[in-house]
Amino acid sequence: MNKKVFVIIVTYNGSKWIEKCINSLLHSTYPVGIVVIDNCSTDNSVELLKQFPQIHLIQSKENLGFGKANNIGIDYALKNNADYVFLLNQDTWIFDDTILNLVAVVQKNSSFGIVSPMHFSGDEKTLDEGFVTYYNRKIEGNSDENIAIVPFVNAAAWLVSSACLQKVGGFEPLFGHYGEDRNYCDRVLYHQFQIVIAENAKICHDRIITRSFKKDVIQSKYRMLSQVLDINNTLFASYANALKSVFGLPKYFKKSYSFTSIVKLFYNLVVYYMQLVFRMQTIKKTRKKSMIDVK
16 A cells, blocks of 8 residues: 555546546545546536545646646656556546555566556446457466456556656657557557556446547558557568558458448548658657657
């Protein structure tokens, strides 16, 4: 209980979940500090947040997106001597022993940079659909049956050690709302930290995964950006992987959209790939920065 944990939540029009999320943290058996960065909500999110004097509320004058807003909270936590930072989505809630169990796992091994709980859906019984994909990619042969080592898990609930943050840094600001967690995981692995799932800790992620063409185009572009920025590969291999996505992603989505939409997606990705080529100097600088220990 002597390790200092700060929970960081980025909110944007999250009035539907805020009270349940914050109340679950207040009932945690492990004491935590709570930092909320509101991304200029237009609903009554801020009004609801101000009902909780226990939280430190930071109001942004604009919507900074997921990564940049979290970076503000991470900076605040580290300046206040956090041992661990728990990044938590606004549409989640935890259980009384969630953080206690996460801290117990991360203290087992100093190489554990990110520890995620199991993600259940809003019914508290069914595993979250997206989480299942990442959990099924766990590496076999772990000595601890309560820990699954994975190459990636989405950032809905990450306990990140201060050692990892001080070496890897925060989220890359080139990303908007998607792709920043994948880029961060790539950097964590490059700096010799592991990403693990604590199977005895859980959260509930109250979301419905929906598909829209606009969203898939944006996510596809950010996937390509994360590929060219992947410092685990050479620059040439990274651009080659992004080029493969120009052809592979339309093929992946062909069952979801009409032929006309797939052609439009392909065109968008070709144009974006060319933009990445023209921005190669920026990509090189960002990759180089990512390879250097922050502290």
